Amino acid sequence: MAENNVPEQENVLEEITSQGTDQIYSASQWQLMWWRLKKHKLAMIASVTLAILYFIVIFADFLAVAEPKTSEAKRGEMPPQGIHLTFDGINPKLYVYGTKGVRDPATFKKMFVADDTTQVPVKLFAKGYRYKILGVLPSDRHLLGVNAPMKAEEAIYLLGTDVQGRDVWSRLMLATRISMTIGLLSVSLSLFLGVLLGGVSGYYGGLIDLVIQRIIEILRSIPTIPLWMAIAASVPQDWSIIRVYFAITIIIAMFEWTRLAREVRGRFLSLRDEDFVTAAALLGASKIRIIFRHMVPSFMSHIIASSTLMIPFIIISETSLSFLGLGLRPPAISWGVMLQAAQNLQTMALTPWQLIPAAFVVVAVLAFNFLGDGLRDAADPYG
Amino acid sequence: MIAFIVNRLILALITIWVVTVISFALIQLPPGDYITSYVAQLMTQGEMVSDQEAEALREQYGLGSPFVVQYYKWLEKAAVGNFGISMEYQRPVTEVIGDRLFLTAILALAAALFTYAIAIPIGVISAVKQYSVTDYVATFLGFLGLAVPNFLLALALLYFGFVFFDANIGGLFSAEYASQSYSIGKVINLLSHLWLPALVLSIAGTAQVIRVLRANMLDELRRPYVVTARAKGLGEWRVVLKYPLRVALNPVVSTLGYLLPTLVSGSIIVSIVMSLPTLGPLLLRALIAQDMFLSGTIVLMIGIMTVIGTFISDLLLAWVDPRIRMEGG
Numbered sequence: 001m002a003e004n005n006v007p008e009q010e011n012v013l014e015e016i017t018s019q020g021t022d023q024i025y026s027a028s029q030w031q032l033m034w035w036r037l038k039k040h041k042l043a044m045i046a047s048v049t050l051a052i053l054y055f056i057v058i059f060a061d062f063l064a065v066a067e068p069k070t071s072e073a074k075r076g077e078m079p080p081q082g083i084h085l086t087f088d089g090i091n092p093k094l095y096v097y098g099t100k101g102v103r104d105p106a107t108f109k110k111m112f113v114a115d116d117t118t119q120v121p122v123k124l125f126a127k128g129y130r131y132k133i134l135g136v137l138p139s140d141r142h143l144l145g146v147n148a149p150m151k152a153e154e155a156i157y158l159l160g161t162d163v164q165g166r167d168v169w170s171r172l173m174l175a176t177r178i179s180m181t182i183g184l185l186s187v188s189l190s191l192f193l194g195v196l197l198g199g200v201s202g203y204y205g206g207l208i209d210l211v212i213q214r215i216i217e218i219l220r221s222i223p224t225i226p227l228w229m230a231i232a233a234s235v236p237q238d239w240s241i242i243r244v245y246f247a248i249t250i251i252i253a254m255f256e257w258t259r260l261a262r263e264v265r266g267r268f269l270s271l272r273d274e275d276f277v278t279a280a281a282l283l284g285a286s287k288i289r290i291i292f293r294h295m296v297p298s299f300m301s302h303i304i305a306s307s308t309l310m311i312p313f314i315i316i317s318e319t320s321l322s323f324l325g326l327g328l329r330p331p332a333i334s335w336g337v338m339l340q341a342a343q344n345l346q347t348m349a350l351t352p353w354q355l356i357p358a359a360f361v362v363v364a365v366l367a368f369n370f371l372g373d374g375l376r377d378a379a380d381p382y383g
Numbered sequence: 384m385i386a387f388i389v390n391r392l393i394l395a396l397i398t399i400w401v402v403t404v405i406s407f408a409l410i411q412l413p414p415g416d417y418i419t420s421y422v423a424q425l426m427t428q429g430e431m432v433s434d435q436e437a438e439a440l441r442e443q444y445g446l447g448s449p450f451v452v453q454y455y456k457w458l459e460k461a462a463v464g465n466f467g468i469s470m471e472y473q474r475p476v477t478e479v480i481g482d483r484l485f486l487t488a489i490l491a492l493a494a495a496l497f498t499y500a501i502a503i504p505i506g507v508i509s510a511v512k513q514y515s516v517t518d519y520v521a522t523f524l525g526f527l528g529l530a531v532p533n534f535l536l537a538l539a540l541l542y543f544g545f546v547f548f549d550a551n552i553g554g555l556f557s558a559e560y561a562s563q564s565y566s567i568g569k570v571i572n573l574l575s576h577l578w579l580p581a582l583v584l585s586i587a588g589t590a591q592v593i594r595v596l597r598a599n600m601l602d603e604l605r606r607p608y609v610v611t612a613r614a615k616g617l618g619e620w621r622v623v624l625k626y627p628l629r630v631a632l633n634p635v636v637s638t639l640g641y642l643l644p645t646l647v648s649g650s651i652i653v654s655i656v657m658s659l660p661t662l663g664p665l666l667l668r669a670l671i672a673q674d675m676f677l678s679g680t681i682v683l684m685i686g687i688m689t690v691i692g693t694f695i696s697d698l699l700l701a702w703v704d705p706r707i708r709m710e711g712g
Contacts, residue, residue, distance in 0.1 A: 218398045220641060221693050225648035226666055226685050227405065230678055233670035234412040316532045320652050323534055324667060339535075343656075348542050358535050365530040 033301055036378035043374020046367040053180055053364060060177040061131035063143050064170035065156055069331055071164035077351045078112045080160040080168075083122060094122040096146075096156050120146050122156060160353040162341055171333050172357060178334040180364065182249055182318050183311040189253035191307050194260025199291060201261065202268025209265075216258045224255050228317065232326040241332040248327050252317050256310060263306050267299040301379035309372035312365040319361050335361050387701055395694040402686030403461070407454050410679035461683070467676035471669065476680045480665070484684050486555060487661040490584065490654070491646045491692070493577055497585035498592055498642065503635070505589075506596030510604060510631075511623055521593060528590035533649045536583050537656040555580075555659050580657050584649050588642050596635050603627035636703050639696040647689050 037043055056063060081096045097114040104111055126145025132138050146156055158169040201212040228251055235247050271277060280294050315335075321327030322336025323343070330337055335357040342348045342355055422432045422440075460467070466476040509518040555576045556569065563569055603609065604627055612622045654663030662681050669678035 214394065214397070217394060218401050221398055221644055221690055222402060222405075222686050223644040223648040223651075223689050225651050226662075226682050229651070229666065229670055230409045230682050233673075233678075234409070312530070320532055320534055324652065324655060326667075326670065342538055345541055345545050348538065349545055355538075358538075361532065361535065362527075362530050365532075366526060369526060369529060 029301065033375075033378045037374050040374035040377060042370040043378075046370035046374070049363060049367040050371060053176060053360075053367070056173055056176045057180050058134065060173040062133070062139070062141065064167075064173045065128065065142060065144055065158065066167040066170050067129040068166060068170040068174050068333060071166050077163055078157050078161040078165070079351075080353050081114070081157050083156070083158070084119075094124070094144075095119040096122060120156070122146060159356055160351065162338075162351075162354055163347070168338075168353060168356065171338060172360065175333045175335050175338050175357060176360060178245070178328065178332065179315060179318060179336070179361075182245065182252075182334070183314040183368075185246075185249045186252045186256065186314045186318075187307050187310050189249065190257040190260055190310065191303070193253065193257035195264050195296070195303065197257065198261035198264030199268055199296075202265035203272065203287075203291060203295075205269075212261070213265075216261055219255055219258050224317075225320070227255070228252070228321060229324065229326050232321055241328070244328060244332065248318060248321065252314055256314065259310060260303065260306060264299075264303065267302065268295065271295050271298060302376070305372055305375035305379050308368055308375055311372075312368045315361065315365055315368070384701060388698065391694055391697045395690050398690045399687055402683060402690065403458060404454065406679045406683035406686065407457055409682055410457070410675045411450070411453075412675070461680075466680040466683075469669070469674055469677040471672045471674040471677070476677050479677060480662070480681065480684070483660060483662045483665060484688065486659070487647070487650060487654075487663070487685070488688055488692075489573075490577065490581060490650050490659070490661055491643065493581035494584035494588070494646045494650065495639070495642060497578075497581050498588040498646075499635075501585065502589045502592035502596060503632075506593045506635075507600060507623065507628060509593065510597045510600030513601065521597075525590040525593045528586040531586070533583060533587065534652045534656045536586060537580070537653050540579065540583060541657065554657070555661075580650075580653050580659055583657075584646060584653050587649065588645060592635055592638060592642075595638060596631055599631035599634055600627055603630050633704050636696075636700050639699065640693050643692045643696060644689050647685055647692075651685075 078099065081099070084095055084097070086093050086095065097119065099112045099114060102111060102113055123145055124143065125141050127140050128142040128145045130138065130140045144156065144158075157167055159172065160168050162168055162171070197212055201209045231251050232248060235244055239247070277290060277294060280290050285293070318327055318334065319336035319339065322329075322334050323339050325340060328334045328337055338354070338357040339361075341351075342358075348355065422437050425432050457467075464477060468474070469476050469479045472479045505521045509515075509521040512518055555573055557572055557576075604623075606627070609622060609627055612626060613619075617625070650661065651663035651666060653659070654661040655667050658664060662685060666678055666681045666685075668674075669681065
């Protein structure tokens with residue numbers, strides 16, 4: 001696009017001066033892309049954000065404080081607690097105030113007040129519920145925790161609790177795991193379908209191309225949400241969390257591959273007549289080899305950029321479906337499942353901390369969009 | 384032009400056919416045949432259904448015969464407006480749907496209008512005044528619009544309405560008009576409620592159109608013909624609006640075809656959150672209650688409505704873009 005011409009030429013010059021001319025000429029395509037991407041500030045901020053989110057995905061259980069599924073009826077809808085810091089001599093000490101449930105004398109509504117006479121010490125790397133790191137290594141260490149034995153009054157709720165008294169912070173950590181991976185999985189699946197069908201369509205052309213293109217057009221002109229809702233609603237109620245998770249992944253991918261297929265087809269059409277492809281064909285390379293060894297690598301960077309831009313759509317779709325109660329269902333935890341609490345206006349007004357997952361959705365979607373934009377700019381060698 | 388239209392018409396018909404197959408497949412999805420569940424439903428309500436009656440119903444819908452035959456029988460009935468009976472409401476599906484289809488269409492259209500009415504001026508300004516405060520604000524809001532799911536935006540509005548105005552801002556009609564038949568008063572009442580959900584719905588599309596228009600405008604503004612126009616002494620706004628905008632609008636018009644399905648999709652969720660009397664909440668309830676005739680029909684109607692809308696937008700595109708008009712696309 002012309003809008004980028006001027007600054008990007010400067011970028012190239014800057015790269016030459018900062019990296020040395022020789023390095024520029026001998027650098028691989030991926031290296032060039034990385035140098036470009038480093039210049040894109042928003043994209044870099046976005047990658048740091050995403051790195052943090054995926055850190056949460058991997059270490060969700062470690063970051064969680066309480067077993068996310070244990071409910072404590074007496075502790076329903078508690079507001080977030082602040083962590084306080086004091087110094088015991090020179091040793092820093094973290095603590096939270098204990099909480100007391102009281103009734104508002106006027107409205108008889110249950111509320112919680114901080115009880116500043118009791119200090120509940122908070123320990124780093126404390127022992128808590130048992131879990132497995134990456135599903136393999138058993139552990140019971142958590143980033144934060146209060147001393148066992150757990151009394152109901154002595155617990156930390158960094159982000160408060162939900163109606164059933166479950167710790168919102170811990171649930172949020174585990175929800176991040178589900179919501180951030182469902183996007184990746186769906187995209188991988190759409191990527192496979194998109195490259196396969198888009199590739200076939202672009203490489204062979206003719207009747208196959210016509211048929212695949214019409215299929216794409218038809219799929220894209222049907223509104224997806226009602227269809228997804230209908231298909232998701234027919235997922236049997238007795239399926240396990242894992243099965244529902246994969247079913248939702250597949251349902252979403254079934255319609256999303258069309259975006260990538262179009263892009264791949266376009267790339268194939270423009271590359272089909274390039275000299276290096278003809279050369280490979282003349283050397284007797286098989287079609288499969290030409291496609292995967294010669295053509296796909298030359299536009300892989302673009303495909304990665306477009307896939308990154310697709311993830312936010314999928315995150316939003318999953319969140320919307322789960323919010324309506326048609327996607328993942330409790331006891332599975334995802335951002336959408338957590339936001340179901342917000343369906344009730346009253347709940348939303350009285351316990352706004354239950355809306356925090358929404359902030360995660362927005363941040364994740366923005367981060368993927370910025371990174372995708374950065375990658376797309378970086379992938380274009382002639383900007 | 385004719386070739387283009389015929390082409391599109393054929394594609395639209397094929398799409399409608401695909402939609403009917405999908406809808407019928409949805410009706411068939413739950414385990415067991417639906418007459419069994421229908422009969423069970425009637426029984427729980429204390430109605431007696433004899434085996435013969437059940438058998439007659441099965442015969443009527445061709446159950447037991449292959450999928451294709453059943454599909455054909457269903458299609459035959461659907462073609463004359465008999466979409467079966469809603470199990471939950473015990474009334475014909477068409478009656479349950481009532482004017483909800485119409486309201487859904489109105490909502491999607493209003494959202495499409497809003498999208499362009501907001502996006503075109505902002506897109507032009509942020510291209511003409513590139514890197515100005517307006518441009519940055521527009522770009523930022525555009526990204527935010529893309530990042531915030533429709534239903535969250537609707538939730539946020541409901542929340543603020545509730546907290547600051549102590550009012551429920553959902554719905555499409557005030558209570559006194561809800562059950563009345565249409566009158567001028569009711570239409571005005573509808574319009575006074577419609578703008579908010581339409582606005583919510585249009586935000587994501589607006590963000591997209593702004594990006595497309597801004598990029599295309601920037602490309603055009605650097606062309607020599609713009610310099611020429613300026614050198615001739617045309618006023619700045621005249622230069623911008625007369626030539627580059629007209630060229631840059633073409634890709635924007637062609638977004639309409641994809642915008643419509645997205646808007647209809649989005650309207651389902653926004654309607655559920657804001658409890659609008661459109662197809663959205665009805666579909667959700669039907670799906671949860673496994674009221675398959677109702678939900679299948681709703682999916683069918685939404686699908687057909689979108690296909691028709693897309694076809695009309697194709698005609699519009701042909702009318703606007705001379706390249707399609709002349710070459711027969």
